[in-house]
Amino acid sequence: MLTGKHLIAGEWVGSDATFASEPAHGPSHDFSVGTAALVDSAVEAAEAAFATFGWSSRTERATLLRMIADEIDARGDAITEIGTQETGLPEARLQGERGRTVGQLRLFADHIEAGDYLDIRHDPAMPDRAPLPRPDLRMIQRPLGPVAVFGASNFPLAFSVAGGDTAAAIAAGCPVVVKGHSAHPGTGEIVAQAIDAAIKATGVHPGVFSLVQGGKRDVGTRLVQHPLIRAVGFTGSLGGGRALFDLCAQREEPIPFFGELGSVNPMFILPQAAAARGAEIGTGWAASLTMGAGQFCTNPGVAVIIEGPDADAFQSAAQTGLSSVADQTMLTDGIASAYRDGVSRVAAGTGVSKVMGTSCATRDAAPYLFTVAGDDWLADKKLQEEVFGPLGIIVRVKDVSQMQQIARAIEGQLTCTLHLDAGDKPEAQALLPLLERKAGRLLANSFPTGVEVCDSMVHGGPYPASTNFGATSVGTLSIRRFLRPVCYQGIPTDLLPEKL
């Protein structure tokens, strides 16, 4: 069933060199290594496809999106089988993520059919206006052209080959070239087979989608530098994302890089809530922190609470919760190794005490819990860096005022959470304006893992949570990343885009 090849505009193409996949369990397979020349072919085909796809009807694109979803569902068992082998994620997680992935595709189909996203504006001509007449002016959102998407390691389906970035770009009318993540090349290939089948069934231009497998850095570099690529969607590390973002900015014609990078998703536990249910919050935190071995961008890695017996109760419950979690397999050896480095970095921080945690075997992650005083956390910027895995830091602050200092000091976040009771209103009122400037999503009395795919979701935030704080990479608003407003002045109506 696997070809081990790249999908370039409807053709399965091999290359000279191969790399072997490194599954957590099950057989390894060989895959062709991506090359800059393959990127060039894929992007040129995408540009050729844009000539028709960019002017396709919303009905045609909705049909394609729904067909891709159906073709993915038809391959569900094969995707789950290889996906669990490659990533080590449990079967139920892969099935759930597939449900989310096809749900996103169908949601975008409904969204573009409704048409509101086009944000159409019309200022009719005023030929008799004095002193100058006004021409007829109309505005609509138009697709950008070929879009590059980097498959993310931690969501082999929902943020990968046919994930949210691809769905949003196709919905907008942009052909897509995906750089597959080498952590799950087989999963990526089967999903690409589903997209290929849908493209052939609907008869759209084959250049609308290509998958270039990874294996070498020059694939990603060429992709973001190719002059015909108009925008990039990325989820991954701060270092990798920043390097690619800088390449986009250094191009002769810079392009937008929509990178979703690191976030520690701090939780602020306000005094009344800590007193009433500190232990309950600690237990819930432990569950959120260890979900999926902590490999979620919304993992709440930092909890801020006022020093004292309520903080002790919170910490003790978190420790009990974390102790009951068995070691979990991480997505790749590299991610497991980065986790161990993160543990060492936090452990070496001034004033940091380890509450619990044992050493982790090669690809397994055990939970770690550390505690640090507010002053020490504020003095050490390294403690703000994301540790990708089930590691929590409890920041024990002196008082509400130091909690506000922490809120002022944190970098941009995907999420910030308040745990509060009715009596905490004044503290919450003081914190919210600070946190609103820092995060894309603010929560009360819940945990940030589990991102709803819907109209009002914002999965983004100020840097380094994302490289573009006006955008989201989850939910229907994410389509705006791949559109730009165009104004048509006095253009005859039969020459205007659909609906305008």
Ligand code: NAP
């Ligand atoms: P990554 O190293 O940033 O890689 C993501 C993608 O970008 C891969 O396809 C990679 O290609 C490519 N890439 C990275 N740096 C590049 C460069 N300088 N030039 C060209 N291409 C480049 O992320 P990852 O492999 O998914 O995981 C590594 C770490 O990222 C994790 O340990 C974790 O810290 C973080 N991470 C964070 C999130 C989050 O949501 N915050 C999600 C996933 C991962 P190659 O594979 O060919 O190198």
